[in-house]
Amino acid sequence: MDIPRIFNISESAHRIHNPFTPDKLATLGAALHLEAGSRVLDLASGSGEMLCTWARDHGITGTGVDLSRLFSEQARQRAEALGVAHQVNFIHADAAAYVSADKVDVAACLGATWIGGGVAGTIKLLAQSLRPGGIILIGEPYWRQLPATEDIAQACLAESIAEFLTLPALLASFSHLGYDVVEMVLANQDSWDRYEAAQWLTLRRWLDANPDDELAEEIRTRLATRPERYAAYIREYLGWGVFALMQR
Ligand code: SAH
DSSP: OOOHHHHHHHHHOOOOOOOHHHHHHHHHHHHOOOOOOOEEEEOOTTTTTTHHHHHHOOOOOEEEESSSSSHHHHHHHHHHHHHHHTEEEEEESSSSTOOSSSSSEEEEEESGGGGSSSHHHHHHHHHEEEEEEEEEEEEEEESSOSSHHHHHHHHHTSSSSGGSSSSSHHHHHHHHTTEEEEEEOOOOHHHHHHHHHHHHHHHHHHHHHHHHHHTTHHHHHHHHHHHHEEEEEIIHHHEEEEEEEEOO
């Protein structure tokens, strides 16, 4: 089992598979006042950058679960490189039903809330692994400005306007689920560029190396159209943030 190949290609050079830069990830880690030995669970952990750098910087221990074989392997290599392989563990598996045997202090899902069928379902899933008084981290897009039409929403790669909320509405939705929002760190347009624009060179290099691959035509089209679409829509309309939540 694996994720669609296109992501393993377009994000193969990414350490962070969401619109956060390393400094924003570090800001989030510092903002949570993590104590050494804190246990962190990361569902859809990607290439493991959050767990590995927080293990190095804050002495946490962690488990990451991800469906991409490539990203999970990159996460293990990153842990070795940062000298934290004894603190973190990466499992190649579907995170949709993953509940940890021992309760954790922080349970996170950054940029993959479809694993729980949306934000509410993912919070429920994470809560099953969390100790009382622990913190849930949700990384999720929101509308910086509401699209006037469904076509604009789809140009932002959303299924519909209703798929995302505005930032105030997203914060209110956490409250309605019975959670206090206790911290947040937001992406900005520059950090979005590091996620999106950083894929274009990867795509171009892959195309040069794999001109006859079955995905070559799709990737050629993507590279030719995506920068303009990104600048006109995604960059203007979509925000992204990580929200720290504690149950009331
Ligand atoms: N949280 C990581 C990755 C976010 S990108 C980061 O911020 O860098 C979304 C991730 O979800 C990808 O790594 C993808 O492989 C993973 N993924 C998608 N479906 C999944 C599933 N059902 N179970 C586990 N991981 C999944």
